[in-house]
Amino acid sequence: MFSQKVGCMKTAFNYKVRFPGEKDIQIPEDEYFYVKLKGKENKIWLHDYARIYTIAGLYEGVVSNKLDCQSPQVVANLLLKEIRLSGFDLSIARVIDFGAGCGLVGEILHREGVQSIVGIDTIPEAATAAQRDRPGVYKNYHIADICNLHPTLAADLKHSQFNTLICVSAMALGHVSPDAFAHAFNLITNGGWIAFNILQKAYKIPDDWGLYNFFSKIIKYGNLEVRIEHIYRHRLLMNGNPIENVAVIGKKWKNIPDKILSTCQ
Ligand SMILES: C[S@@+](CC[C@H](N)C(=O)[O-])C[C@H]1O[C@@H](n2cnc3c(N)ncnc32)[C@H](O)[C@@H]1O
Known part of the structure:
Protein backbone atom coordinates (compact mmCIF):
# COMPACT_ATOMS: atom_id res chain seq x y z
CA MET A 1 0.00 0.00 0.00
CA LEU A 67 7.39 2.49 -11.36
CA ASP A 68 8.82 5.94 -10.58
CA CYS A 69 7.68 7.55 -13.85
CA GLN A 70 9.38 10.94 -14.19
CA SER A 71 8.13 11.98 -17.62
CA PRO A 72 5.34 14.47 -16.77
CA GLN A 73 7.72 16.46 -14.57
CA VAL A 74 10.77 16.11 -16.86
CA VAL A 75 9.02 17.15 -20.09
CA ALA A 76 6.83 19.86 -18.53
CA ASN A 77 9.75 21.37 -16.58
CA LEU A 78 12.07 21.44 -19.62
CA LEU A 79 9.32 23.10 -21.64
CA LEU A 80 8.62 25.67 -18.91
CA LYS A 81 12.35 26.43 -18.54
CA GLU A 82 12.78 26.98 -22.29
CA ILE A 83 9.66 29.15 -22.49
CA ARG A 84 10.83 31.30 -19.58
CA LEU A 85 14.36 31.64 -21.03
CA SER A 86 12.87 32.89 -24.29
CA GLY A 87 10.95 35.62 -22.50
CA PHE A 88 7.61 34.24 -23.72
CA ASP A 89 4.77 35.14 -21.36
CA LEU A 90 3.42 31.89 -19.84
CA SER A 91 0.08 33.48 -19.13
CA ILE A 92 -0.60 33.75 -22.88
CA ALA A 93 0.33 30.12 -23.59
CA ARG A 94 -2.52 28.21 -25.24
CA VAL A 95 -1.63 24.59 -24.78
CA ILE A 96 -2.80 21.30 -26.27
CA ASP A 97 -2.01 18.42 -23.89
CA PHE A 98 -2.17 15.57 -26.39
CA GLY A 99 -2.77 12.12 -24.86
CA ALA A 100 -3.62 13.96 -21.65
CA GLY A 101 -4.74 10.91 -19.64
CA CYS A 102 -5.79 11.66 -16.07
CA GLY A 103 -4.17 15.10 -16.18
CA LEU A 104 -0.70 14.85 -14.61
CA VAL A 105 0.91 17.10 -17.23
CA GLY A 106 -1.94 19.61 -17.25
CA GLU A 107 -1.71 19.86 -13.49
CA ILE A 108 1.99 20.80 -13.56
CA LEU A 109 1.47 23.46 -16.25
CA HIS A 110 -1.59 24.84 -14.48
CA ARG A 111 0.28 25.09 -11.18
CA GLU A 112 3.05 27.04 -12.95
CA GLY A 113 0.63 29.63 -14.27
CA VAL A 114 -0.60 28.33 -17.63
CA GLN A 115 -4.25 29.30 -17.82
CA SER A 116 -5.41 27.82 -21.11
CA ILE A 117 -4.90 24.06 -21.43
CA VAL A 118 -7.00 21.83 -23.66
CA GLY A 119 -6.72 18.07 -23.18
CA ILE A 120 -7.21 15.58 -25.99
CA ASP A 121 -7.37 11.83 -25.53
CA THR A 122 -9.05 8.92 -27.27
CA ILE A 123 -10.72 7.33 -24.25
CA PRO A 124 -13.63 8.82 -22.27
CA GLU A 125 -12.29 7.40 -18.99
CA ALA A 126 -9.31 9.78 -19.30
CA ALA A 127 -11.52 12.88 -19.38
CA THR A 128 -13.64 11.56 -16.52
CA ALA A 129 -10.54 10.90 -14.40
CA ALA A 130 -9.02 14.32 -15.15
CA GLN A 131 -12.25 16.05 -14.17
CA ARG A 132 -12.65 13.85 -11.07
CA ASP A 133 -9.06 14.19 -9.78
CA ARG A 134 -7.92 17.55 -11.19
CA PRO A 135 -10.99 19.75 -11.61
CA GLY A 136 -10.29 23.18 -13.08
CA VAL A 137 -7.01 22.25 -14.76
CA TYR A 138 -8.37 21.92 -18.32
CA LYS A 139 -10.34 24.64 -20.08
CA ASN A 140 -11.69 21.87 -22.31
CA TYR A 141 -11.03 18.17 -22.62
CA HIS A 142 -11.94 16.49 -25.91
CA ILE A 143 -12.34 12.78 -26.50
CA ALA A 144 -11.47 12.46 -30.14
CA ASP A 145 -9.46 10.73 -32.82
CA ILE A 146 -7.44 13.68 -34.05
CA CYS A 147 -7.10 12.15 -37.54
CA ASN A 148 -10.92 12.00 -37.91
CA LEU A 149 -12.28 15.03 -36.11
CA HIS A 150 -15.90 16.10 -36.36
CA PRO A 151 -15.85 19.22 -38.62
CA THR A 152 -17.21 21.44 -35.81
CA LEU A 153 -14.46 20.38 -33.41
CA ALA A 154 -11.83 20.63 -36.17
CA ALA A 155 -12.90 24.23 -36.86
CA ASP A 156 -13.01 25.06 -33.15
CA LEU A 157 -9.48 23.70 -32.57
CA LYS A 158 -8.15 25.48 -35.65
CA HIS A 159 -9.59 28.82 -34.52
CA SER A 160 -8.17 28.44 -31.03
CA GLN A 161 -4.68 29.46 -32.23
CA PHE A 162 -2.79 27.11 -29.92
CA ASN A 163 0.86 28.06 -29.47
CA THR A 164 2.10 25.04 -27.48
CA LEU A 165 1.83 21.26 -27.92
CA ILE A 166 2.85 18.83 -25.20
CA CYS A 167 2.57 15.08 -25.64
CA VAL A 168 3.90 12.99 -22.75
CA SER A 169 4.34 9.20 -22.58
CA ALA A 170 1.88 8.71 -25.41
CA MET A 171 4.11 7.68 -28.31
CA ALA A 172 5.25 4.23 -29.45
CA LEU A 173 3.63 0.96 -28.36
CA GLY A 174 0.88 1.72 -30.87
CA HIS A 175 -0.35 4.88 -29.11
CA VAL A 176 0.12 8.20 -30.92
CA SER A 177 1.17 7.49 -34.52
CA PRO A 178 3.17 9.89 -36.73
CA ASP A 179 -0.12 10.73 -38.46
CA ALA A 180 -1.85 11.62 -35.18
CA PHE A 181 1.15 13.62 -33.95
CA ALA A 182 1.25 15.54 -37.26
CA HIS A 183 -2.44 16.46 -36.95
CA ALA A 184 -1.83 17.83 -33.43
CA PHE A 185 1.40 19.58 -34.56
CA ASN A 186 -0.45 21.30 -37.41
CA LEU A 187 -2.89 22.86 -34.93
CA ILE A 188 -0.03 24.88 -33.43
CA THR A 189 0.79 28.33 -34.81
CA ASN A 190 4.17 28.78 -36.54
CA GLY A 191 6.77 29.74 -33.95
CA GLY A 192 4.89 27.77 -31.26
CA TRP A 193 6.41 25.36 -28.74
CA ILE A 194 6.54 21.59 -29.16
CA ALA A 195 7.38 19.21 -26.29
CA PHE A 196 7.28 15.42 -26.18
CA ASN A 197 9.07 12.33 -24.97
CA ILE A 198 9.74 9.14 -26.83
CA LEU A 199 11.61 5.87 -26.35
CA GLN A 200 15.26 6.63 -27.09
CA LYS A 201 15.54 3.76 -29.56
CA ALA A 202 12.37 4.78 -31.45
CA TYR A 203 13.83 8.28 -31.90
CA LYS A 204 17.34 7.22 -32.89
CA ILE A 205 16.87 3.94 -34.81
CA PRO A 206 14.39 2.98 -37.58
CA ASP A 207 11.43 1.34 -35.83
CA ASP A 208 8.17 -0.48 -36.57
CA TRP A 209 6.07 2.56 -35.68
CA GLY A 210 7.70 4.85 -38.29
CA LEU A 211 8.59 7.38 -35.59
CA TYR A 212 12.32 7.55 -36.39
CA ASN A 213 11.60 8.24 -40.06
CA PHE A 214 8.94 10.79 -39.19
CA PHE A 215 10.96 12.80 -36.69
CA SER A 216 14.13 12.65 -38.81
CA LYS A 217 12.20 14.13 -41.73
CA ILE A 218 10.35 16.89 -39.91
CA ILE A 219 13.63 17.97 -38.33
CA LYS A 220 15.57 17.75 -41.62
CA TYR A 221 12.93 19.73 -43.54
CA GLY A 222 12.66 22.41 -40.86
CA ASN A 223 9.08 21.79 -39.71
CA LEU A 224 10.48 21.22 -36.21
CA GLU A 225 13.55 23.00 -34.85
CA VAL A 226 14.92 21.03 -31.91
CA ARG A 227 16.15 23.17 -29.01
CA ILE A 228 16.65 20.45 -26.37
CA GLU A 229 17.17 16.69 -26.56
CA HIS A 230 17.48 15.30 -23.05
CA ILE A 231 18.03 11.60 -22.35
CA TYR A 232 16.64 10.44 -19.03
CA ARG A 233 15.06 7.48 -17.25
CA HIS A 234 11.37 7.56 -18.14
CA ARG A 235 10.43 4.90 -15.57
CA LEU A 236 11.26 1.40 -14.36
CA LEU A 237 10.02 -1.69 -16.10
CA MET A 238 8.28 -4.01 -13.63
CA ASN A 239 11.43 -6.17 -13.53
CA GLY A 240 13.37 -3.15 -12.26
CA ASN A 241 15.21 -2.37 -15.51
CA PRO A 242 15.21 1.28 -16.59
CA ILE A 243 13.34 2.51 -19.69
CA GLU A 244 15.33 5.27 -21.38
CA ASN A 245 13.52 8.09 -23.16
CA VAL A 246 14.44 11.31 -24.91
CA ALA A 247 12.59 14.49 -24.02
CA VAL A 248 12.47 16.85 -26.99
CA ILE A 249 11.66 20.55 -26.79
CA GLY A 250 11.50 22.60 -29.95
CA LYS A 251 9.76 25.14 -32.11
CA LYS A 252 7.29 24.58 -34.91
CA TRP A 253 8.12 26.56 -38.04
CA LYS A 254 5.72 25.12 -40.62
CA ASN A 255 2.96 22.55 -41.02
CA ILE A 256 3.79 18.92 -41.74
CA PRO A 257 2.49 18.20 -45.25
CA ASP A 258 0.87 14.91 -46.29
CA LYS A 259 3.82 14.12 -48.55
CA ILE A 260 6.10 13.70 -45.49
CA LEU A 261 3.55 11.48 -43.78
CA SER A 262 3.01 9.26 -46.80
CA THR A 263 6.69 8.29 -46.75
CA CYS A 264 6.77 7.53 -43.01
CA GLN A 265 4.10 4.88 -42.47
C1 LIG B 1 0.71 6.58 -20.64
S1 LIG B 1 -0.71 7.59 -20.79
C2 LIG B 1 0.05 9.18 -20.46
C3 LIG B 1 -0.96 10.19 -20.00
C4 LIG B 1 -0.38 11.57 -19.65
N1 LIG B 1 0.17 12.23 -20.82
C5 LIG B 1 0.67 11.46 -18.56
O1 LIG B 1 1.84 11.71 -18.84
O2 LIG B 1 0.29 11.14 -17.42
C6 LIG B 1 -0.96 7.67 -22.56
C7 LIG B 1 -2.26 8.34 -22.96
O3 LIG B 1 -2.26 8.56 -24.38
C8 LIG B 1 -3.57 8.33 -24.85
N2 LIG B 1 -3.51 8.08 -26.30
C9 LIG B 1 -3.05 6.99 -26.97
N3 LIG B 1 -3.18 7.15 -28.29
C10 LIG B 1 -3.74 8.38 -28.49
C11 LIG B 1 -4.12 9.13 -29.66
N4 LIG B 1 -3.96 8.65 -30.90
N5 LIG B 1 -4.68 10.34 -29.47
C12 LIG B 1 -4.83 10.85 -28.22
N6 LIG B 1 -4.50 10.19 -27.09
C13 LIG B 1 -3.95 8.97 -27.22
C14 LIG B 1 -4.04 7.13 -24.04
O4 LIG B 1 -5.46 6.97 -24.06
C15 LIG B 1 -3.50 7.48 -22.66
O5 LIG B 1 -4.42 8.22 -21.90
Missing part, protein backbone atom coordinates in the same frame (compact mmCIF):
# COMPACT_ATOMS: atom_id res chain seq x y z
CA PHE A 2 1.22 3.52 -0.69
CA SER A 3 0.02 7.10 -0.94
CA GLN A 4 -0.29 9.05 -4.11
CA LYS A 5 2.54 11.60 -4.34
CA VAL A 6 1.42 13.39 -7.52
CA GLY A 7 -1.79 15.36 -7.76
CA CYS A 8 -3.59 18.21 -6.12
CA MET A 9 -6.19 15.92 -4.58
CA LYS A 10 -3.64 13.90 -2.54
CA THR A 11 -6.00 10.95 -2.65
CA ALA A 12 -4.98 8.28 -0.18
CA PHE A 13 -4.14 5.21 -2.22
CA ASN A 14 -5.25 2.18 -0.27
CA TYR A 15 -5.18 -0.54 -2.87
CA LYS A 16 -2.94 -3.57 -2.56
CA VAL A 17 -0.89 -3.91 -5.74
CA ARG A 18 1.26 -6.92 -6.63
CA PHE A 19 3.62 -7.21 -9.61
CA PRO A 20 4.18 -10.55 -11.36
CA GLY A 21 7.51 -12.39 -11.21
CA GLU A 22 10.51 -10.77 -12.84
CA LYS A 23 10.87 -13.33 -15.65
CA ASP A 24 7.29 -12.66 -16.84
CA ILE A 25 8.11 -9.04 -17.65
CA GLN A 26 10.82 -8.40 -20.22
CA ILE A 27 9.30 -5.66 -22.38
CA PRO A 28 6.71 -2.88 -21.75
CA GLU A 29 4.08 -4.68 -23.86
CA ASP A 30 4.11 -7.59 -21.34
CA GLU A 31 3.46 -5.56 -18.22
CA TYR A 32 0.53 -6.27 -15.93
CA PHE A 33 -0.17 -6.14 -12.23
CA TYR A 34 -2.69 -7.41 -9.71
CA VAL A 35 -4.80 -5.07 -7.60
CA LYS A 36 -7.08 -6.16 -4.77
CA LEU A 37 -10.56 -4.62 -5.04
CA LYS A 38 -13.37 -5.57 -2.66
CA GLY A 39 -11.33 -8.55 -1.45
CA LYS A 40 -10.74 -9.92 -4.94
CA GLU A 41 -7.44 -9.77 -6.83
CA ASN A 42 -7.82 -8.39 -10.39
CA LYS A 43 -5.25 -8.72 -13.17
CA ILE A 44 -4.86 -5.45 -15.10
CA TRP A 45 -2.63 -4.75 -18.12
CA LEU A 46 -0.52 -1.65 -17.56
CA HIS A 47 -1.67 -0.25 -20.90
CA ASP A 48 -5.36 -0.80 -20.20
CA TYR A 49 -5.74 2.89 -19.38
CA ALA A 50 -9.53 2.85 -19.61
CA ARG A 51 -9.71 0.37 -16.74
CA ILE A 52 -6.93 1.97 -14.70
CA TYR A 53 -8.37 5.51 -14.90
CA THR A 54 -11.72 4.35 -13.51
CA ILE A 55 -10.02 3.59 -10.17
CA ALA A 56 -9.04 6.93 -8.60
CA GLY A 57 -5.30 7.15 -7.89
CA LEU A 58 -4.42 3.79 -9.47
CA TYR A 59 -2.45 5.28 -12.41
CA GLU A 60 -0.52 7.59 -10.08
CA GLY A 61 0.02 4.82 -7.51
CA VAL A 62 1.37 2.27 -9.98
CA VAL A 63 2.99 4.39 -12.73
CA SER A 64 4.18 7.50 -10.87
CA ASN A 65 5.02 5.90 -7.53
CA LYS A 66 5.84 2.22 -7.89
